Amino acid sequence: MTESALIVTQTASITDGLVSLVSAQGYDQVRTVVTDRPEYGEYYLSPATIERVEKQSSAKLLLVVDGTLHPGQAVDLGARLPQVTLRDKRSTVWEHLSEENPVARARFALRQARLTRRKVATAQRDGATKSPTGTSGRLATREQQVQECQTSLETQQETARERVESTYNSVDGRVVLLGRIGSPTTKLWNRLTGSNEPAGAGRPAQPTTATATVGPHTLAVVDTPGIPGNDDFPDWLLETVPGLMASVKQATCVLGVGHRCTALHDAVCDQFAVQWRSVESATAAAARDAVRDCFETVTYAVQLPYSDAAHALIADLHDRTTVHEIEYGDKIQLCIEISQTWTDELGRRVSTVGGERQRLDEAK
Incomplete structure (x- = not known):
């Protein structure tokens, strides 16, 4: 270009x-x-x-x-x-967002339709054409186009909200990354989730979710578009990224990334009962440390018999929990730290293989 x-x-x-x-x-x-x-x-x-x-x-x-x-x-x-x-x-x-965001595409189309309607109305007012059906007919057509664009926008907005609300419901919690245009939210999101999305200005065009692990927790981590300016969320941006506030509403923790997040913090915490943490850089270890205390864990002593099913469970425990100790004696003894949300599942899995579990501490 x-x-x-x-x-x-x-x-x-x-x-x-x-x-x-x-x-x-x-x-x-x-x-x-x-x-x-x-x-x-x-x-x-x-x-x-x-x-x-x-x-x-x-x-x-x-x-x-x-x-x-x-x-x-x-x-x-x-x-x-x-x-x-x-x-x-x-x-x-x-x-800018419209290429990968259907809501933004519909909103931009509505804006252009309104401008075209205004041009036709101005021409009619100024007597640009004397045909009794010319301009008035064109204006009616433009009015219909505006209504069609408005309907399309509302449909796309509802679809975007439903997409956020209906996915990743089996995780231990949700973390939403928020930052300004130019903040390294996508770079951090890539490092946390193992993804490889482009990190250009204003990207992603709409909230994007993938899973990441923080200690024993499997979390849905949501990357969001950069917010322009230094104030809180502009209404005109929220209407084109409806999944943003839908994601924040579901979040366990919102992680502010980069600088100039004070107004975003105030807007989020005034409206939602959500925990806020912040990091200045795209360092994954720092982000994990920042959000770790937002998610409850409990420690269990687990005793398992020697069996193929028990060994398969141990492999799953290494993937799904933090295994602090494991000893092989008359039975297999483990000390594990798990997400609070996984306690019932642990009990079911241990009982299925003929083992026992004992909680060692309160939730922390």
Whole structure:
């Protein structure tokens, strides 16, 4: 791609992560225009800012307005700068996520449908066509397209929530990784789960889950998209990543990864009864140490007879628990630490092979 991008803000600073997100879309050159001016009603951008933008505009330029434009402002600014492809902050994120996120794809399509409807409505208002059925017919068609896009979005949102709520239900707990755009959440997730997913800006496009072990626990670990800015979760992001809050709601622990997570911590802990831990880097050992105390374990003494079934159980115990001691005498004696959630299963397995178990401590 040879196109360039220009990011414009009127709030004295570019939203953290936005430059990285635009660069990740393949633009060779990403420039910025930074001003400190109030929002201008018609175009969102002030006349002075538009003048600066015009001096840098060219064909094939992506113009990203670091703000939230309502459809009227977007249409008017697009008409004022017809040579550029215009996006606001929200639609930039939606478009970036849309390749691998059906909800974001539906939300971006809804945005484009609303803009097209606004253009047709403006043309009708301005008398661009005198045909009694011309513009009004086109407007009705655009209204129908908006409704279809809205229905598609709602369907995709529900599907995304159900996907999170209906999977990985047999694990000992859930850990959700949260961070800003550029934080090493995916790198850490790969190291914890043994996965190998790309770790570009804003990725993954939607919550992605795999299992990891922390001591005797088998956990579902959820990687999530990077959150732009320094504040809490933007509503416009949550509506395109509905699985994010669905994952947090189910989490035993949320692990903040990297810096600038204070606002995310406050938003999560104010809304959900969930434990929060944090790490600054993508070191798997540090992450395991950080979340370990969020999950209860108990210690058992286990006595097993000599049999093929007992030896098969011992192999499973090495995989499923922390085996602290094992002795071979008249019977096989083990001291194991297990997840609190596995106590009933342990009792069943030990009884099946003719063994015995005794709890040595309270849950910790």
